[in-house]
Each structure stands twice: as structure tokens, then as C-alpha cells.
Amino acid sequence: MASPPRAPRPAVNRLVTVWCPHWPATATGVPLDQSIAVVQAHRVVAASPSAIDDGVLIGIRRREAQARCPTVQIIEHDPERDARRFEPVARSVGTLVPRLEITEPGRLAFAARGPSRYVGGDEALAARVADLVAAGLSPAGGQPVRLGLGIADGRFASGVAARHAEAVARAIIVQPGGPATARYLARFPLRALHDVAEIPLDLLDLLSRLGVADLGQLARLPARDVLARFGTTGAFAHRLAAGADPRPPGAAEPPPELTVTRRFDDPVTQVQPLVFVAKQMATELHDELSRRGLVAVRMAVEAETEYDERSERVWYRPEGLSPAMMVDRVRWQLDGWVRQPGGLSGGVMLLRLVPVETRADAGRQLGFWGGQTEADTWAARATARLVGLLGPDAVMVAEVRGGRDPGDAYALVSAAVTDVGSRQGVDPLLASTSAGTPPPWPGRIPAPSPATVLADPRPCVVVDAGGSPVQVTGRGLVSNPPVVLELDGRRHPLVGWVGPWPVEERWWDPGGGSRRARFQLVT
Numbered sequence: 001m002a003s004p005p006r007a008p009r010p011a012v013n014r015l016v017t018v019w020c021p022h023w024p025a026t027a028t029g030v031p032l033d034q035s036i037a038v039v040q041a042h043r044v045v046a047a048s049p050s051a052i053d054d055g056v057l058i059g060i061r062r063r064e065a066q067a068r069c070p071t072v073q074i075i076e077h078d079p080e081r082d083a084r085r086f087e088p089v090a091r092s093v094g095t096l097v098p099r100l101e102i103t104e105p106g107r108l109a110f111a112a113r114g115p116s117r118y119v120g121g122d123e124a125l126a127a128r129v130a131d132l133v134a135a136g137l138s139p140a141g142g143q144p145v146r147l148g149l150g151i152a153d154g155r156f157a158s159g160v161a162a163r164h165a166e167a168v169a170r171a172i173i174v175q176p177g178g179p180a181t182a183r184y185l186a187r188f189p190l191r192a193l194h195d196v197a198e199i200p201l202d203l204l205d206l207l208s209r210l211g212v213a214d215l216g217q218l219a220r221l222p223a224r225d226v227l228a229r230f231g232t233t234g235a236f237a238h239r240l241a242a243g244a245d246p247r248p249p250g251a252a253e254p255p256p257e258l259t260v261t262r263r264f265d266d267p268v269t270q271v272q273p274l275v276f277v278a279k280q281m282a283t284e285l286h287d288e289l290s291r292r293g294l295v296a297v298r299m300a301v302e303a304e305t306e307y308d309e310r311s312e313r314v315w316y317r318p319e320g321l322s323p324a325m326m327v328d329r330v331r332w333q334l335d336g337w338v339r340q341p342g343g344l345s346g347g348v349m350l351l352r353l354v355p356v357e358t359r360a361d362a363g364r365q366l367g368f369w370g371g372q373t374e375a376d377t378w379a380a381r382a383t384a385r386l387v388g389l390l391g392p393d394a395v396m397v398a399e400v401r402g403g404r405d406p407g408d409a410y411a412l413v414s415a416a417v418t419d420v421g422s423r424q425g426v427d428p429l430l431a432s433t434s435a436g437t438p439p440p441w442p443g444r445i446p447a448p449s450p451a452t453v454l455a456d457p458r459p460c461v462v463v464d465a466g467g468s469p470v471q472v473t474g475r476g477l478v479s480n481p482p483v484v485l486e487l488d489g490r491r492h493p494l495v496g497w498v499g500p501w502p503v504e505e506r507w508w509d510p511g512g513g514s515r516r517a518r519f520q521l522v523t
Contacts, residue, residue: 014112014176015155016125018093018133019148019162020086022046023106027085028075037065040077047072049146080332082106087336090313092136093129101298101314105332109158109316112151122151126171150174153181154245159196160188181243186216197245198318199237203230215241260285260353267306267347271338274303274348275331281353282326289358295320298357301333306346311337314356326353460487462519472517476502485521496522 020026024038024046035051037044042062054069065072082105090100090108096119097110116125126149133147150161152174161172161184174184185192190207192215193199207230212218218226219242227235239245260281268274289296299321303311315321315329330353338344386395396412462470464480471479478500485492499519506513 013155014116014151014153015109015158016112016115016129017109017148017150017155017158017162018089018107018129019150019159019166020089020106021146021148021163021166022048023086024077024082025075027078027082027105029085030073030075035069035072036075037062037069037072038075038077039065045077079105079328080335083332084336084339087333088340089133089136090336091340092132096128096132099300099312099314101316103316107159107162109155116151122173123171126151126173130171152184153177154240154243156193156197156240156245157181157185157243160185160192163192163195164188178243182216182219182241185241185243186214186219188215190214190218193237193240197237197240199233199240203233203237206230219243258285258288258355262351264347264349264351267349269344269347271331271334274334274351275327277351278330278353279323279327281351282323282330285326285353285355286323289355293360294358295360296326296355296358297321298355299326299329300352300354300356301330302350302352302354303334303337303348304350305344306349309344309346320359458487460485462486462521472500472502476500476517482519482521485523492523494521494523 022032025036025048026032028036028038030036030048032048033050034048035054035056036048037051037056038046039062044056044058044060044062044065047056047058047065051065051069051072054072056065056069056072060068062074066074086102086105090102093108093110094100097115099110101109103109112122112125115128116122119125119128130147130149133149146166146169148162148164148166149171150158150163150165150173151171152158152161153176157174161174165172174181190204190212194201194204207218212221218238221238223235223238226238230237236245262277262281285296297318297320298314298316300312300314311333313329313333317325321329330351334348383395383397396414398410399413462482463484463486464470465483466480468480470482473479482494482497485494497519500517501519502515502517504513504515507515
């Protein structure tokens with residue numbers, strides 16, 4: 001019996017990716033030859049080249065950045081500022097192409113085939129786009145920007161080429177065709193999968209420990225074996241490494257009836273009323289997608305004025321866009337559009353949200369042993385809001401300090417000086433396995449921690465069956481099993497006990513050392 005014909009594989013689009021690596025720092029307006037660091041939740045999210053040369057790295061804490069570079073200027077992260085400053089760049093490049101795809105402020109992509117034929121080839125297209133980006137930056141201050149521009153088949157390959165182009169200070173053009181793309185990608189480390197395509201780091205770490213060092217070695221593995229061992233995420237990473245990334249796993253074009261449109265009887269000239277309407281539209285679109293078990297990966301935001309002025313952007317996020325993210329993208333786009341030089345000649349008459357690409361909503365799998373959850377994100381946002389309302393010293397959170405006693409292991413610190421968005425700050429299990437944290441404390445009370453810790457310990461006596469106090473020898477052994485706990489003149493029979501945990505601290509200090517043993521008793 002003849003096997004059925006295979007379905008044709010979707011063609012890989014040739015894309016141009018423009019990447020500004022230090023955009024949150026560039027958007028501040030401070031010259032990049034100065035040492036500046038952009039922080040969010042007291043973590044560095046962007047830094048100028050001079051600050052990076054001084055040791056300020058992405059992800060370190062604010063105080064560590066100041067310790068490494070005392071002259072660094074700390075600036076709070078403002079996503080709206082980033083999007084507003086990037087809009088002139090997108091509008092300038094938009095004069096050459098009909099539709100742009102923006103992943104985040106500082107990174108955009110568009111199809112290369114049409115514009116390349118129009119200007120006379122990929123080399124001419126790269127030079128033209130670089131000039132348009134420079135023209136778009138001039139209203140925002142005109143400061144020099146280290147630009148990365150890559151042209152290749154597929155979103156991943158063009159993104160890798162853009163990062164490579166920034167490093168070598170010239171545009172990178174990868175020859176078309178799957179074999180040429182695979183040969184180009186083969187030399188790059190696995191980290192590129194996370195930096196460009198947001199493949200989870202735990203998968204890349206597992207591949208590294210199994211001996212896979214670069215994209216070429218990953219691409220040479222059998223696709224069936226990768227799918228069987230690492231699932232759909234591993235199979236998608238394998239396709240990326242091989243130079244074939246038509247779309248994320250399970251992505252498809254949605255039906256046209258999912259488009260949400262609002263037409264206004266009277267022109268709307270302010271952004272806030274439009275954002276309020278966008279909230280309703282985003283909720284309506286998300287609810288309809290949820291009923292179908294889908295999530296939007298790419299969404300187009302279209303707006304038109306009464307005089308046919310038009311703004312259209314495609315926003316992309318591999319994990320999908322939530323209603324809040326949709327509203328943020330609408331706000332960023334409209335705010336930059338309205339603030340363009342000369343403004344608009346009329347009010348907005350139409351606002352439309354178009355899901356361009358969707359995928360099955362597989363939900364969010366929580367870690368079996370805990371981990372970051374949506375509740376943690378809500379708590380972090382609420383804490384930041386309280387700090388803004390009440391002041392930095394009015395909100396206190398628990399921070400891991402290390403120690404054997406519950407009173408020493410944690411300390412209350414101001415929420416303004418700790419990263420409340422990281423569970424490593426409050427979870428001793430995570431903190432003990434994180435890089436840069438103190439080593440384990442032998443003899444400490446194991447998790448879970450007691451619900452109540454007395455500031456002033458209350459004396460008690462633990463006796464055995466004969467009424468004699470239970471003692472602990474120098475070898476950590478009990479004289480007799482404990483039977484009764486005597487506390488405040490009352491006798492409490494024990495139904496269970498565990499221990500002892502001998503602890504000897506500062507044995508070298510005659511005046512400050514201590515030697516003790518702990519038990520856990522159940523009355």
C-alpha cells in the first residue's frame with residue numbers, strides 16, 4: 001500500500017531584523033559614553049557600553065552595580081518611555097515597508113523580499129534601513145547607537161545575524177536557502193536559542209550537560225530522538241538550529257471573525273479614552289480565544305483618523321499576549337503615534353485588534369517543588385505599589401540571611417532595597433542552591449520553618465519515662481527517649497519526637513561560642 005504524500009513544509013520567510021542592544025539605556029536620552037544602568041525591581045535590565053566595561057552586567061542587583069562602578073547613574077526602567085522613543089524609528093522604517101513586526105521596543109522585523117527587489121538587493125536594503133534608523137533616531141537626540149542588522153531566512157536566523165552584526169559593527173546577510181542558513185547557525189552556542197527565541201535555559205543546560213555544545217551539534221541529532229526525549233520545545237529548538245523555523249509549535253492563522261473592531265461616532269483626540277476602549281477590546285478578544293483554547297502569538301494593532309491617517313504595527317510574543325500585554329502594546333503605539341512631530345490632523349475614528357497568529361493555549365505548568373507563579377507576580381506588583389504610596393521604609397519583607405536559628409535565617413528589610421519579584425529572596429531552598437548565596441548551614445532547622453518563633457525563649461524541661469531530664473551526649477546521642485514536656489508548670493505528654501540536631505557555633509571564640517542540641521516535639 002502506497003504511503004500518503006507528505007504535506008508540503010511551509011516556506012521560511014526571509015526577514016530583516018533590526019536590533020538596538022542597549023535600547024532601554026538609549027531611550028533615557030543620556031549619552032551612551034556615560035555609565036548608566038537601567039534597573040527594574042532593583043535588578044539591572046540594561047546598561048550603557050561604558051558601564052558594561054566597568055563590570056555592570058545585566059541581572060545583577062542595584063547595589064552590586066553601584067559597588068562595581070561607583071560613578072554609575074541609576075535610572076528606573078520605563079517601558080512606555082522605551083516604546084515612545086522607539087516609535088520614530090519604527091515610523092521611519094515604515095516608510096519603506098507596509099507592515100512591521102515589533103517584538104519589543106528596540107527590536108523590529110519585516111519581510112525582506114519585496115523591499116529587497118525594490119531597492120536593488122539585500123546589500124542595498126541593509127544600507128537603506130541603516131539610514132532610515134539613523135533618521136528615526138535624530139528626533140530622539142541623535143546620539144550614536146550600536147545597531148545590529150541581519151537579513152536571513154526565518155525569524156531566528158535573522159535575529160542571530162542581527163546580534164552578530166552588532167558585535168562586528170556591520171550588517172550580516174546570510175545567503176538564502178536552508179543549507180546556507182544551517183551552515184551559518186552551526187557555529188553559534190546554544191545560548192542563542194534563549195537570547196533570540198526564548199527557549200528555556202533549563203533545556204539548554206540539559207543539552208550542554210549531555211555534550212551538545214553548539215547549534216550545529218543540535219541540528220545533527222535525529223529529529224525523532226529529540227522529540228521523544230525533549231518534547232515539542234526540544235523539537236522546536238532543533239528546527240531552529242537546523243535553520244527551519246516557519247512558526248512556533250502549534251501556531252496557525254486564526255479565522256477572520258476573531259478580529260475586534262471599534263468605530264467611533266465622534267473623533268477621539270486623546271490617548272486615554274482609546275486605551276480604555278482597548279481594554280474592553282483586549283478582554284473580548286482574549287475571552288473568545290480562550291473559548292477556542294487559543295492564545296495570540298502575533299497581534300496587529302490598526303488605528304485610523306478621520307483624514308485617513310493610519311498606524312499599523314504587528315506585535316509578537318512567543319508565549320502569547322495576555323489582555324494586559326495587548327493594552328500595553330496599544331498604549332505604546334498610540335502614544336508614539338500621537339506624539340510624532342506635527343501630531344495628527346484629526347481624531348481617531350477606528351481601532352482594530354487583529355490576531356495574526358495563534359497557537360494552542362497549553363497553560364502554565366507550575367513546578368512540582370514550587371517556583372515562580374502568577375501569585376508571586378501579583379504580590380510583587382502590589383508591594384511595589386505600596387512602596388510608592390507609603391514610602392520605602394513603610395513596607396517590610398522577609399529576606400534570607402543564612403543561619404541555623406529561625407530568627408537568624410530571615411530578617412525583615414525594606415521592600416525598596418530587595419528584589420520582591422524573586423523567590424530566591426524568601427525561599428531558603430532556592431537560596432541555598434542559587435549562585436552567590438552562602439553555603440548550607442549544618443545543623444539548621446530543616447524546612448518547613450516553624451510558624452511561630454518566640455522573641456524571648458521560654459524555658460522548659462523534657463523528661464524520660466523515669467522523670468529524669470533527657471540529656472544529649474557529646475556524640476549527639478540522647479540518654480533516654482523523651483516522654484513528657486514540662487512547660488509553665490504543666491506536663492504535656494509527647495506523641496512524637498525527632499532529633500537531636502547538635503549545633504556548635506564559633507567554637508574558636510571563648511566568649512561567643514555556643515553548643516546546643518535541638519529537638520522537634522509533638523505534644
